[in-house]
Amino acid sequence: MIERRTFLTALASIFALERIGRAQQTPAPDDVIADLVAANHILAMENVLDAMGHVSVRHPARPDRFLLARSMPPELVTAADILELDFDANPVDARGRTSYLERFIHSEIYRARRDVNAIVHCHAPSLIPFADSDVPLRAMYHMAAFIADGVPVFDIRQAAGITDLLVRDAKLGKALAASLGNKSAALMRHHGAVVVATSIPNVVGRSVYLDVNARVQIQTMSLGGKFTSVDPAEAKLRMTDPNEYARAWELWKRKVTR
Amino acid sequence: MIERRTFLTALASIFALERIGRAQQTPAPDDVIADLVAANHILAMENVLDAMGHVSVRHPARPDRFLLARSMPPELVTAADILELDFDANPVDARGRTSYLERFIHSEIYRARRDVNAIVHCHAPSLIPFADSDVPLRAMYHMAAFIADGVPVFDIRQAAGITDLLVRDAKLGKALAASLGNKSAALMRHHGAVVVATSIPNVVGRSVYLDVNARVQIQTMSLGGKFTSVDPAEAKLRMTDPNEYARAWELWKRKVTR
Amino acid sequence: MIERRTFLTALASIFALERIGRAQQTPAPDDVIADLVAANHILAMENVLDAMGHVSVRHPARPDRFLLARSMPPELVTAADILELDFDANPVDARGRTSYLERFIHSEIYRARRDVNAIVHCHAPSLIPFADSDVPLRAMYHMAAFIADGVPVFDIRQAAGITDLLVRDAKLGKALAASLGNKSAALMRHHGAVVVATSIPNVVGRSVYLDVNARVQIQTMSLGGKFTSVDPAEAKLRMTDPNEYARAWELWKRKVTR
């Protein structure tokens, strides 16, 4: 009997290993994959991302997983490059494909924020002045009203002392998620930003207009006068449309799929 | 007799409804439609409009109506997307096509300003610093001399308190038109601008050069010296050509119709 | 006898008129025409000119005449659009083609400056801050060393009081030429600039780098520190090559003739 049990245990182990080896990605709808690929291309076209940075979406069928391209320039991403990752930021079925070093930005924010379905991490130059200085980024106009309640700045040094500035593990991802709190965007000192939203079109729209908004604020402040920003009460009314950026998304997607 | 009257009344109602149902757009000249389509594309090409904003023209045969694209990105507009709207901002023959939410900007300005035949509503980033601050936009050079008599700032909050910042009804459209007064452009706090002119080429030319002018003023003020702007008397002499932007229009139209 | 004399006088008049009617352009070398067409396209490509502004060259065979496109956007100019003008700014053989209103800029500078063989009149936005303010434009780096001896500002108001700001006659052209003096460029308040040089490649090179230089100075001054500009003695040594912009011209011409 023991032999048989040993045999079965061994057999089970073999199957388990096999299963891990063969771990399959949960099939994601084609349109979600297509939208994520388009998001990569749009963010490159709009200069929110250059060769660096990334965009992800929570898996529609597995809320504890998310989809993210393998480590590569966003502009070149195709459907075959999309990986499924779990909340430990491990790819489910890498098949030799390398993951982004900073994938923990995504895993830890999805873990912390059930309302978030899509995340962008970017290094848009217009945002760095607000990440590196004591001047807070403010909502200068209605397309960026989603930041009317403020944009926190994540200082990795306060979380972990001297680092290489990269969010390269779960601990740092958690610290960033804590800094983000319940907000829609956070700046990362000497690094860039993270933007979150309920959908791919929304996170792309927010990222594009966050960049425009930052440039507007820089120019406004250079005038030297007094200025105001969107009132949180106005912003709340402005942000009720769940498809806020649908018209822009329509245009952008058309452009990158021409 | 009553029966007959009731019958006739009912019959009349049916015909009236039928007429409404069948309401036809007043045929507009093909070249006006073509120019309006080109204006959409030019304003996108020149980055005055992105996926948002719109341009309209007063109907040549029906001065109490105007032509405006259905709700869509200007860059993608075709002749089939042009709607005819009345001064209540209702499309005459929508056939399922959605109108821009902020079409009241156009209806109320056309109603208030008989001299205006074309209107642009935009969110050009260069204009926001002057919409959000107490620094007045000034005419920095001759191509933008049309603002030498000043650019009012419309603050929706003074008109309607806390809103979503959008001009989504006739009341707000009237308040904006009142703010514009007899001027050629008005800024909209935390939002954008409206530009008016006597023709499509002129409203496009004014919009493009208003954007250039704003950037010039921002750079001029960053130098920190004393500066002057175009004198209203000079501007009056400069603005006598009814085809002021004809040469630019020729170039732009050629580019978008290549 | 009187009759005969009258007859001959009348005959002479007819021939004179005929001669004027038939006035021929002095044939200009094809390569000069080609370079002038290229200059128009390059200045548009480099955003020194938009739909407005112009570039001319002194006629190689007739130093009292110059070549300038008919009134049209520079980007669209072809060889067939090039007119020959005399120093009264009259086209020699217009054949129905309209001249630029501000052609007097060219005629009066060629008249006043024997060393000048090519002229650009532009409205480059980067230059206006220095035309409109009391901050002098300075030579920030070696490619723009030609302005190390200063850039005068022409204020049309001092020359002619309230105008439409345009150089629309010989008197205003002379006033501008006087303001330019022996310099390489002059700014025109609320308007733009004029740049002169010994050749088409040089005037194009100077115009492109004057624009770059202006943007550099704006950014330098925004830093708020102390700064220096190219010393006139350094500039004199730097500017000895008669083909200073040959390498850039090679690239630009290749690009616009692809």
Next chain:
Amino acid sequence: MIERRTFLTALASIFALERIGRAQQTPAPDDVIADLVAANHILAMENVLDAMGHVSVRHPARPDRFLLARSMPPELVTAADILELDFDANPVDARGRTSYLERFIHSEIYRARRDVNAIVHCHAPSLIPFADSDVPLRAMYHMAAFIADGVPVFDIRQAAGITDLLVRDAKLGKALAASLGNKSAALMRHHGAVVVATSIPNVVGRSVYLDVNARVQIQTMSLGGKFTSVDPAEAKLRMTDPNEYARAWELWKRKVTR
């Protein structure tokens, strides 16, 4: 005997001249040539170089030589345009091809810095404000962390008094190399910059991000607040990857070889 000696000496001279005349370039690997050509095109595409400036690589087989295009616009460089130069900045086998006037920038830095395998000399407008003023360029974000230990400014006037600002001989090249010291980049007053790295991809990446970083600093300082830059200790950790810019290089090379 004298006759014979004279004869032999003359013969030897002839052979020596012949040898010089026939001097062969040391064959360089095709992929190095291809990368150098790509670097020229990438730097033009990214607006680090315009028609001027140059990029070189140390010869893989002859560390006392380097590869540099003949005098021409970087955007037009092909493999046939690459010259091999020695540390006296002489081309080994010019075959009528002209060298860049400022090739001494490369020869003297390669001579002084054994760790350097690739060099860019550029005139990027964003860098000039820091070259011309007393405001030091600082590392504003992680992609430009390589300048966290400072960017010296080379003032040719201190080295050689009044010049034409160009590094046109070995003496000036040595002075520039001395100013660079052991740093990764140096600014050149009224001129531009030099950037050095261990490889072609790295020197291209550093040049592109030095430009971005400069624009970020200009915008940061225009906000008027307090700001910080990357700590040298953070930068040291950040700069450990010898293929730091591999992902960007992959994208850029793909774009220029399409």
